[in-house]
Amino acid sequence: MRSKSYTSIISKASFDRLTESEIPFACYRLPDQPQTVLIEQPNASLHFFDEKKHRNKTGFLFAPFCSSKNMQPVFISASNKSNKKNRPAIANRPPVSATKKQFEELVKHVKGTIARGAYKKIVAARALVKQTPKQLHPVTLFHTLCKTYPSAFVSMVYTSQYGLWIGATPEILLEVKSNTYKTFALAGTMPAKSSARKWGSKELEEHKLVADYIQQSFRKLGAPKPHMELQESTKAGDLLHLRTTYVYTGLPKTKWNEVVKVLHPTPAVAGLPKKKSIQFIKKQEQNERGFYSGYLGPVNVGDEIHLFVNLRCMQLFDNHYALYSGCGITASSVPSKEWKESELKMMTLEKIIRQIK
16 A cells, blocks of 8 residues: 655655764654645754753654663754863774574574573564665665555664664553553564464463553542543554554653653563563574664654654664564464564565665
């Protein structure tokens, strides 16, 4: 399915101008919207997100999976003033590709850890690095993703320190309009062409862990029970995901960042218990995730907040690109099936790259 009325605000010339000047920018297209939005800074400074300073400011938030001293949420805004503080020089090198054997061994290790009772679920992720085709321009890729996946959040984010990231994610972390908060439990995956079209016990278990976590997170902040819950199968590329929608009212809009801090990372990208899962991921995965499985989106644009989990994404380097994907591992996971699922998730972007001539 392709969007018939898609229009774009960014061109190859404007992209080249911004990157050559090392100006941070974010270009994005909200789900089911026909036009893109471009937010660019007036200077080349890197601005880390400051809750007191930026919470009510208009801009674009770009956050990693896990913050560290040199990798924190970035805030891109047209009103950002020059920041003379020295920012770290980031080694912008491609990650290491995992082989099928390596990833399946990781899944087996995760299953063994879960079986010992310390965890309920852990998300195992991997990277795939390939040489960039000479004809592939990032703007062409961004436009094609917008047209091919009209219901995804499509983004292209650049800073000189963290490089260029492009993605088409199906997962909303948080949407805030007035005092209404909307979030989704998105966990459980199967091929869209699956003949069964029936969710198995592994997928239902994985989904319930995320759904329960979201409700518990809002309860911590004093939110009432959600007034609407909708469970459905939703298509994203060649995959089906099990999704439950939660809508909360009664929290002031100014609490949005408190909600984000409680929610992220959800069990859909990390695991349960959360802190121990993050520690496991840092120790056992081949690569640092960087901004893969972090979150991103416009803040206070049109007085609304739209934050998405950075899935189905890639990082572009001088001559290579890196795709990322992960799978939720539970006690009933089958390593070969998890490898296949990770391949299908990467195909969201990979098949588009192959089409571009």
